[in-house]
Amino acid sequence: MAELVFFVIAAAICFFAVLVVTSHDIFHSSVWLAMTLLSVAGLYFYLDAPFLGVIQVLVYVGGIITLFVFAIKLTAHIGDKSIVQTNRQTIFAGLCCLILFALLMNMLQHSCHGPFPHSEPISLKQLGQSLVSVYVLPFEFISLLLLAAMVGAIAIGRDKK
Amino acid sequence: MNLNPSLNFISPEMVLTLFAMLALFGSVSSRLKHSIGLLSFMGVAASAVFLPLSFRCGQFSFYGMLINDPFSVFFRSILIVASAFTILLSMGYSEREEENGGEFYFFILALTVSMMLAVSSSNLLMIYLAVEAVSLISYILAGYHKKNPFSSEAGVKYFLFGAFSTGVMLYGISLIYGLFGTLDLGVIFRGLTTASYVDPAAVLVAALLILVGIGFKSAVVPFHMWAPDVYQGAPTPVTALFSVGPKAVGFALLLRVFTFGFHSAFTHWGTLAGFLAILTMTVGNVLALRQSNIKRILAFSSIAHAGYLLAGVAVGTVAGAQAVMYYLFIYTLMNLAAFGAVIAIGNALHSETVEDYAGLYRQAPFTAVILTVALLSLAGIPPLAGFIAKFLLLSAAVESDLVTLAVAISLNSVIALYYYVRIVKYMFLHEPAKSTTMPTTTSLSLALVVLTIAIFILGVWPQPVLGWLSGLLRLS
Incomplete structure (x- = not known):
């Protein structure tokens, strides 16, 4: 089922x-x-x-x-x-x-080993904590990426003078 | 975990980010607008001061996201040098749209930060994010000249090809995560040799998919289609940075992930890399023969150089890695010198066609000589730096009994000589069509002089850089 x-x-x-x-x-x-x-x-x-x-x-x-x-x-x-x-x-x-x-x-x-062992669902608290511990650098780096994307969108999209 | 050592490690990147923000804020003020180039240059210089501090940090930082290994040390240094010279070239680039001054330098600095993080990543998530940031900022910079249709075309083309190849790479990364349950490269590489549950064939498929993304960044055939159009359309200082920066990222990742990582699952990696190397250098050089736009010639030449570099990767030994790293450093210097001269000539002639370079020696002997030095060094003529770099590659290939590779490099160098010398011939032997005066900019002239002196000195006295490099690689 x-x-x-x-x-x-x-x-x-x-x-x-x-x-x-x-x-x-x-x-x-x-x-x-x-x-x-x-x-x-x-x-x-x-x-x-x-x-x-x-x-x-x-x-x-x-x-x-x-x-x-x-x-x-x-x-x-x-x-x-x-x-x-x-x-x-x-x-x-x-x-x-x-x-x-x-x-x-x-x-x-060749490399399917049946279903993975069922693990405990990860709680939101754990997710949040890993975001500011293990994943703190990617998390912070994304801010720079998004800022560049935003400034870029404005720079490309604004009217020609 | 105490994050202070980690913060020490990325202190150069933090300084660069700070100056990127300053550049962005400065662009708002009409009084500061004209000194942002200088401010950005100071930012790169300040960041360079923090580099030695960063090199002394521990091996891993940020929970294993970043690694302090010989590749990270050397490639971060190259990127700082490339960024500093790119800013000097940009300051002397007259066709830049003045009203957009500040953002331009913001993008250059943000691109440098992303590339530096990419070359020191040891986690596939961080690699993906940093490579994606490099791509995203590159699309913006390629399409920066909105009034120039070639520039817009370059931006769109780069974006479409780039989005697709990053998608393929991300798929490969997801397969790796499925197989190993982690994205940490150290754990993955240990798992390759110890874990019995991982099927090497599956790792091979995932590795091939990741190779697509990295190959695209370093313009390796068959993922090179974007390079000529993007190099031609993008503003010339940006092209200069594109031709060296993303290539350094690509080869740092190739060395770390493939040559010294997946090789145990990927027994034919050397053969595949060697095949791609010969294909890349031949396609690049043969297609360059028929071009008449100097930026397109240099684009195909940079594809050919990706082929030479890949040959060093294919060798797979520490000597091969050393040759690749040294070649990339020299390639950075000579390519920036060539593009700098193209900018200086473009400022006066407003043309990028080789035929228009006729008689340039009479009008601008200084620039003509510098372009000649850069081109001859790219061709690998002694006593210039390009010769030593190519010689190291050849000897690394011969030492490992890869004679086919060595022969391919030699034959290709002969083909390449033709189109490099053709440009020199136009400058020195042809009569000028019209007389023009060369406007000079201090920053551009300074960059060109420093680069040319470096090409000469490293051609006869390469020991300092080579010694540093072998010291680094012995530590690993």
Whole structure:
């Protein structure tokens, strides 16, 4: 039964992901992407990581997809015509993907050791503490990254004088 | 855990971040705006003062996120040098949009901080974050000239390729986490040799995916497609930094993660790296032959040099690592000198076409001679520094019986000589089309003179740097 839930969620992720890259309307693509990310959140809940699931919904679906929709609606001429999602290199790219897929399948067959031992769910307190101890440097460094991204967005986006 | 030693270790990065903030705040004031370049240069100099203090710290800091090993010491030093010269070049770059003065230096300093953290990371999470920060700031800097369509194209292209290759790398990192349950490189490498539950084939797939991300940063064929367009479109001082900084990051990570890390799971790493090295240097050099834009020529030349460096990585011995590190240092000096001369010429001619360089010797003998020295050093002509660097690479390859690699490097050096000398020929043997005067900037001239003297001195007296380097590597 539990496995069935997993396969349903996995199938939903694949289905929506294919729609993202085949849809001819960029707005539709972003909606399908939202569905893909929601399904991934479902996977997190299924795997007993509710905090990650909630964050996934809040950040990706609530934040990033909303940003995508704004960007599409505010940018002229990209929301209103059908877009082409393929180019001349489709066959070559497909070949590369097939090779990667074969490699990954091969790897999964050889190094799957059944389910991992069920560990205790990590509490929010532990998460918070690791953020200011083990992960303090990455945590602080992200501030610099975000600041640079923000200043960069303003520098690139502001009107030409 | 007491974090004070860790803070000592990143004191150079903290000083740089502080000055980056000052540069950002300074750009708001119209009076301070014109001295931000100088302020940033002082920031890099102050940061360099803290470097020796940092080198004396313990091996690990921040719970094993950062490592103080020979690679981190040497590559951080290279990055500080590259950043200092880039700021000097930027101060003499006339096409920079003046109204954006402060942010430009903020990005250069923030990029330096990210690169320095990237070369000293020993945790895949930190590597990913730092490489991502380097990429993100690079996209912004590449597209910095909004009025120039080439610059915008460069920014968008770099972003699209970069986002994809970082995604692939992140996937590889996630596989590693799945296999080992940790992102700490030390634990992973120990696990490779001791843990029986880890399948080497799986590690190989993950390592290959990580290689895509690192190969992209160092412009190794087949992940080089972005380099010519980005190098051409980006503002020239930024191109100068791109051609040396991210390459240093890429090779520091290649050495730490592959040559002295995954090699036990990745038995054919040397063969693969050797194959990629020959491919990279040949593609870079052959494609450079047909270019007429100097920045594109230097872009393909930098791809070719990535090939030479990769050959040193393929050797896989300590001598190979030493050759790579020394080559990267010399490459940094000569590439910055070449781009500095291109900036000086561009300020006067407003052109980057080699044909327009005709007769430059008559109008600007100083710049023409410096560009010639830089190009001949890139070609590996004695007695310039590039010769010793290439000689070390060749001898490291021959010592390990990798004769094919050594032959490939030699043949490629001959091809490369053609397009380097072609530029020199235009400058010295052709008649000038029109007469122009060369405006000179103190900072740019200073940078060029220092770089040229360094190329000459290290060509005949490389012992100080080499001695330092072998001392570092013996400690490891």
